[in-house]
Structure formats: structure tokens, C-alpha cells
Amino acid sequence: MQYNKVNDGIIEELKTIVGAANVLTEHEKMEMYARDEVSDQLWEKMPEVVVKPENALQISEIVKLANRELVPITPRGGGTGLAAGAVPMIGGIVLSLEKMNRILEVDTENLFMVVEPGVTTGEVQKTAREHGLLYAGDPCSADSSFIGGNVATNAGGNKAVKYGVTTRHIYGLEIVMPNGDIVTFGGKNVKDVTGYDIVHLIVGSEGTLGIVTKIWLKLMPLPKYVADLLIPFADMQTAIKVVPKIMTAGIIPTCLEFMDSLSIKAAEMYLNKKLPYSDAGAYIICEVDGTSETQVQDDYETIGKLCQENGALEVFVADNKSTQERIWKARKSYAEAIRMLSPVYCMEDIVVPVSEIPKCLEAIERISKKYDCKIPSCGHAGDGNIHATILREGRDDHAWHELKDNVLRELYEVVYQLGGNLSGEHGIGAKRAEAMHKHMTEAQLNVLRSIKKALDPNNIMNPGKVLVLQ
Ligand SMILES: Cc1cc2nc3c(=O)[nH]c(=O)nc-3n(C[C@H](O)[C@H](O)[C@H](O)COP(=O)(O)OP(=O)(O)OC[C@H]3O[C@@H](n4cnc5c(N)ncnc54)[C@H](O)[C@@H]3O)c2cc1C
Known part of the structure; x- marks a missing residue:
């Protein structure tokens, strides 16, 4: 596909759509949009222009302009991605959702929250908690990733064992489609099989099939009791073999994580704090939650016993917030801590x-x-x-x-x-993208290509991501 460069005329039109203050063309100002959290320079590329729209109508105008001028658009959330998805590898417009950061509604009767895509995941979690509710999506990057980025990547995270990945928490989306149409699928209904399941097609599509501009999120009752376990083992194999035993013990842990010895050392260096048993071969970190204190206690005792019978060096239980946070800091710092090595x-x-x-x-x-x-x-x-x-x-x-x-x-x-x-x-x-093409069959790739071509015939939405089209 041959794309055109972003010229002065296009920049003037962008300024008319979003206002001059929301269009960046200076190198220093665009620098931070040239990469995500992938550490290799191979996956960096300077945008030709960065735009910061404030609503779906402006995005629709930008998408129509990009189609007319054949210029690629790369949507960007918090830029915490680990696949170079938000990097404009083929140049063109970076469309940052940072200004669309409002929580529009918290519906405590129907257990929904309606948000714009630029709200951080942490803010969504905090707002739900303030209403005595749980938003169960919980990537380790929650403090800086955007909820729109979580939708676009179908983010997983720590609580996915019990509550599932992001797609399980989405009931509706407003999307600016690649032709500029603004459409809504789903909403506050818990059940909805009216037509194809477009919501779950867009979730995980990494900005290649449209731009998410509004999200209906599922909320749940906040579990009253939570306990975390930090369980060091002498070696990785002993630690990891306990995992299927926990998973089949009749308990669904909220989180079940592992760290090997190098990761533990990196976390210790990064946090500049002594961790318990930091010379251990591995940690298992486990969380259980529930509405009854005895149930939560029974669950963590069962898990602790299983680990002790299967080679654990120690079982630390944290049932208060500050010790729990200390445990999770070690695990959640992994992506940053690894830079210490x-x-x-x-x-x-x-x-x-x-x-x-x-x-x-x-x-x-x-x-x-x-x-x-x-x-x-x-x-x-x-x-x-x-x-x-x-x-x-x-x-x-x-x-x-x-x-x-x-x-x-x-x-x-x-x-x-x-x-x-x-x-x-x-x-x-x-x-x-290249590795995915190598490992998928031609028939599988054809399904993906047909969807992409039907929705985005000019291939302007995040080209070079997921699918490599000629
Ligand atoms: C320290 C750290 C810990 C992490 N832990 C986890 C984890 O536990 N689980 C996990 O799943 N990931 C994790 N990640 C990866 C990353 O945080 C997630 O992929 C996250 O969902 C990306 O969100 P973002 O807002 O930063 O998106 P970005 O990086 O900005 O973009 C990611 C992709 O989504 C697209 N996109 C963004 N917003 C929109 C939108 N509104 N509409 C359409 N497309 C859009 C972009 O084009 C790009 O393809 C971690 C990253 C770091 C740095």
C-alpha cells in the first residue's frame, strides 16, 4: 500500500478539526510518541504529526481526512504497550486519546461504569472502589495504561485467573470505524445477541479495526476479604509444579503468579529493598478473596498447606493492605526492574x-x-x-x-x-506480526485479512500491526 506524507494542507485541516493547541509537529514534543515500552530502538519511529482529539466527532473527521489523503493513523493510549502497537511504524498521524479522559457515569444499580478511553486503568479501579464496587481488570501497568488501551489489547493481568481478561468486563463500545462512521454496539444490557458480536471483535484488535471512543464496563461487588501469600521455593521447577495442584484443589485463586530467581533479584535492585528469601529459586504469589472471612482463611490455609507439602521454604500470609502492597510491588515492577539487569x-x-x-x-x-x-x-x-x-x-x-x-x-x-x-x-x-504469520495457517490468516479488508479497505488503521498486508 502506497501512503502519502502528511503535508502542510493536512496539518491545517487537522488544526481546524481539533484546534491548533491539539496538533503537535515539533520534534521535541512528538519524541515521547515515537515509542512504547518495548526497549529496543528497532521498534521506534517518529510520527509525522500527533493529534489529541477531544471527542468522537473530531476523531470521525480525522479518519475521513486520512482516508481521503491515504495517510495512516496510529491510535495511542498510555503508551505502555509491549508490542510496538502504538508506534507509527509506517509514519502518518498518531492519534492520542489522552484528552478523552472523563468518567461519564457510575451506575450502581445496574453495576456499570461508562468511561472515555483515556481514563487510566487505576482511576477506573479507584472510582469503582469508592462506590464499594470492583472493576476486575488489573494489568500490572494499571497506574499508567489507559482503559481504551486495555480494550484494544484485551489486557490480561493479575486477577484474570478468577475474573477473566478485559473482554469479560466489557458490555458495550462506541467505535469510530475506519470509514469515519460512529457506531455503538452493546451497552448496559447484560445479555445481547443482536447481530454479530462486534464488541468482542473490536476488543483485542489493537487499533486496526477502529478507534474506541466510549466503553461500558462491568462492575462487581467488592470482595470484603482479601489475603495474599508469598511463597518462596528453592528452585523454579518445584515451585511451578505446585500450580496445577492449587488449580485443582477446589479453589479459584484471584491471582496466581510466579517469579524466578533473576526476576526476584531484579525487583530487589529496582525497589532498593530487601525482599524475604531473595536468594530463593522462585516465588509463587497467590491471592484469594471472598465475602466471608472464614472462607478466605480456609482457602489460603489449604493453599499454604499444599505448598508446604510440596517443597515451599516458607509461607508468608498478608491480610492487611500495607503488607499486601509490599508483596505486589515486587511482582508488578517486573517490566521496569528487568532494566536493572x-x-x-x-x-x-x-x-x-x-x-x-x-x-x-x-x-x-x-x-x-x-x-x-x-x-x-x-x-x-x-x-x-x-x-x-x-x-x-x-x-x-x-x-x-x-x-x-x-x-x-x-x-x-x-x-x-x-x-x-x-x-x-x-x-x-x-x-x-512476522512471527504470527509464520505460525498461523493460510486459512486462519485469510479470515483475519477478510475482516480487515471489509472494514478498512484503504488499510489506514494502524497498518503494519497484527496483519502484514502487501
Ligand atoms: C510495567 C508494565 C506492566 C504491564 N503489565 C501488563 C499486564 O499485567 N497485563 C497486560 O495485559 N499487559 C501488561 N502490560 C502491557 C500494557 O500495559 C498493556 O498492553 C495495556 O493494555 C496497554 O494500554 P495503553 O493504554 O498503554 O495502550 P498503548 O500502548 O498506547 O496502545 C496499545 C495498542 O492499543 C491501541 N489503542 C490504544 N488505545 C486505543 C483506542 N482507544 N482505540 C483503538 N485502539 C487503541 C494502540 O494502537 C496499540 O495497538 C504491561 C506493561 C508495562 C510497561
């Missing part, structure tokens, strides 16, 4: 059936030895989602790219042999 790294997001995690971690260890590189791992054990991270350390560009290619090729082969997939929650973006 190597400023450049390649964080993967592979997912395998829970029972196959031990084999997958064994393979990661074997590959790391074979290529003489460090690959710390951490992730959502209860979902089989492993963030294995290849560290660049002192390698030059050539050695680094060769290392990544070799490790990823072998890692993905293992993942597919184990019945897994490339990405559990971070998405495909630009970073994994």
Missing part, C-alpha cells in the same frame, strides 16, 4: 496450557544455556502466561539480533509443540 531486552508473552508450564520453563533454561544468555521469567502462572525476557547485556547490534532470532525461533517452536501460542495478553503489534 540489562537496559535493552526482549520481553515475550508466550502462553501454554497450565500443566505444560514446567516443560516450557525447562526449555527456556535449556535455550538460555545453549546460547549463553540470560532469560529471566516471571508471569501469570494460573493462566500459563510466561514473560520470558531475553537480555541483551553487552552484545553489539549484530550479536543481539542474531541471539533474539535464534532464541525466539526455538522458543516459539517449543510453545507450539506444547499447544501454546505467541501472545497471552501483550498482543501482536508490529513486534510479533
Whole structure:
């Protein structure tokens, strides 16, 4: 597809649509929009222009202009993505949703919240809590990711074991489609099978099928009691083998996470705080919640006992907010803490059936030895989602790219042999598009291509992401 450059005429039209103050063209001001949280320069690209619309009507006008002029649009939320999805790899307009940051309604009778896409996930969680309710989406990036970005990536996170990923918390969307039409699907109805399930097609589409401009979120009663367990083990294999035992003990934990020894050390360095048993081979971190204190206590005692019988070095229980926060800081800092080991790294997001995690971690260890590189791992054990991270350390560009290619090729082969997939929650973006094409069948790719072509015939919505179209 041949695109046109953003010229002075287009910039003037953009200024008319959103106001001059909401159009950025200066290099220094656009710099922060040239990357997301992928640490490799390979996945950076300067926008030609950044626009900050304030409502769906303005977005519709921008999309119509982009179609007329054949200029790509890259929607951007909080920029915390780990797949280079919000980076304008083919240039064009970056459309930042940062100004659409209002909470429009909290409906405590029907248990819904209606929000604009630029509200941070943390603000959504806090607002729900203030009304005695729970918004159960909980990515580790909640303080800075936007709820629209969570919808676009179908973000997972810590509470997905019990409550499910973002798609389970969405009942309706307003979307500016790639032709500029503003449409709403779903809303406050708990059940709705009127026509195709467009809401759940758009969730996880990474800005390639439209721009989300309003979201109807599901709220739930806030669990009264919560307890967290931090359980150190001498080695990773002993730790991870306890996970299927917990999952089949008749309890649904809210969270079930793991960290290997390198991740624990990185967190300790990053937080500059001694962590308990920081020389352990692995941590399992588990949360249980409920409306009855005895039920929550029974659950964590059962899990603690299971871990003790299966090689735990200790079981720490936290049933108050400050100790709970201390435990979660270590786990939630992973993506930032890993920079303490190597400023450049390649964080993967592979997912395998829970029972196959031990084999997958064994393979990661074997590959790391074979290529003489460090690959710390951490992730959502209860979902089989492993963030294995290849560290660049002192390698030059050539050695680094060769290392990544070799490790990823072998890692993905293992993942597919184990019945897994490339990405559990971070998405495909630009970073994994080539790998996704390699691992999907032509028939699968054709389904994706047909949807994309039908909705976005000019391929202006986030080109180069998810699908590579010629
Ligand atoms: C420290 C850290 C921890 C993390 N932990 C988790 C985790 O636990 N679970 C998890 O799933 N992810 C996690 N992530 C990854 C990231 O935070 C999520 O992918 C998040 O959902 C991205 O939201 P964002 O607003 O930052 O989106 P961005 O990075 O800005 O964009 C992501 C994608 O969504 C598209 N997009 C954004 N807004 C819209 C919109 N309104 N309409 C259409 N398309 C849009 C963009 O084009 C892009 O393709 C983590 C990242 C970091 C840095």
C-alpha cells in the first residue's frame, strides 16, 4: 500500500478539526510518541504529526481526512504497550486519546461504569472502589495504561485467573470505524445477541479495526476479604509444579503468579529493598478473596498447606493492605526492574496450557544455556502466561539480533509443540506480526485479512500491526 506524507494542507485541516493547541509537529514534543515500552530502538519511529482529539466527532473527521489523503493513523493510549502497537511504524498521524479522559457515569444499580478511553486503568479501579464496587481488570501497568488501551489489547493481568481478561468486563463500545462512521454496539444490557458480536471483535484488535471512543464496563461487588501469600521455593521447577495442584484443589485463586530467581533479584535492585528469601529459586504469589472471612482463611490455609507439602521454604500470609502492597510491588515492577539487569531486552508473552508450564520453563533454561544468555521469567502462572525476557547485556547490534532470532525461533517452536501460542495478553503489534504469520495457517490468516479488508479497505488503521498486508 502506497501512503502519502502528511503535508502542510493536512496539518491545517487537522488544526481546524481539533484546534491548533491539539496538533503537535515539533520534534521535541512528538519524541515521547515515537515509542512504547518495548526497549529496543528497532521498534521506534517518529510520527509525522500527533493529534489529541477531544471527542468522537473530531476523531470521525480525522479518519475521513486520512482516508481521503491515504495517510495512516496510529491510535495511542498510555503508551505502555509491549508490542510496538502504538508506534507509527509506517509514519502518518498518531492519534492520542489522552484528552478523552472523563468518567461519564457510575451506575450502581445496574453495576456499570461508562468511561472515555483515556481514563487510566487505576482511576477506573479507584472510582469503582469508592462506590464499594470492583472493576476486575488489573494489568500490572494499571497506574499508567489507559482503559481504551486495555480494550484494544484485551489486557490480561493479575486477577484474570478468577475474573477473566478485559473482554469479560466489557458490555458495550462506541467505535469510530475506519470509514469515519460512529457506531455503538452493546451497552448496559447484560445479555445481547443482536447481530454479530462486534464488541468482542473490536476488543483485542489493537487499533486496526477502529478507534474506541466510549466503553461500558462491568462492575462487581467488592470482595470484603482479601489475603495474599508469598511463597518462596528453592528452585523454579518445584515451585511451578505446585500450580496445577492449587488449580485443582477446589479453589479459584484471584491471582496466581510466579517469579524466578533473576526476576526476584531484579525487583530487589529496582525497589532498593530487601525482599524475604531473595536468594530463593522462585516465588509463587497467590491471592484469594471472598465475602466471608472464614472462607478466605480456609482457602489460603489449604493453599499454604499444599505448598508446604510440596517443597515451599516458607509461607508468608498478608491480610492487611500495607503488607499486601509490599508483596505486589515486587511482582508488578517486573517490566521496569528487568532494566536493572540489562537496559535493552526482549520481553515475550508466550502462553501454554497450565500443566505444560514446567516443560516450557525447562526449555527456556535449556535455550538460555545453549546460547549463553540470560532469560529471566516471571508471569501469570494460573493462566500459563510466561514473560520470558531475553537480555541483551553487552552484545553489539549484530550479536543481539542474531541471539533474539535464534532464541525466539526455538522458543516459539517449543510453545507450539506444547499447544501454546505467541501472545497471552501483550498482543501482536508490529513486534510479533512476522512471527504470527509464520505460525498461523493460510486459512486462519485469510479470515483475519477478510475482516480487515471489509472494514478498512484503504488499510489506514494502524497498518503494519497484527496483519502484514502487501
Ligand atoms: C510495567 C508494565 C506492566 C504491564 N503489565 C501488563 C499486564 O499485567 N497485563 C497486560 O495485559 N499487559 C501488561 N502490560 C502491557 C500494557 O500495559 C498493556 O498492553 C495495556 O493494555 C496497554 O494500554 P495503553 O493504554 O498503554 O495502550 P498503548 O500502548 O498506547 O496502545 C496499545 C495498542 O492499543 C491501541 N489503542 C490504544 N488505545 C486505543 C483506542 N482507544 N482505540 C483503538 N485502539 C487503541 C494502540 O494502537 C496499540 O495497538 C504491561 C506493561 C508495562 C510497561
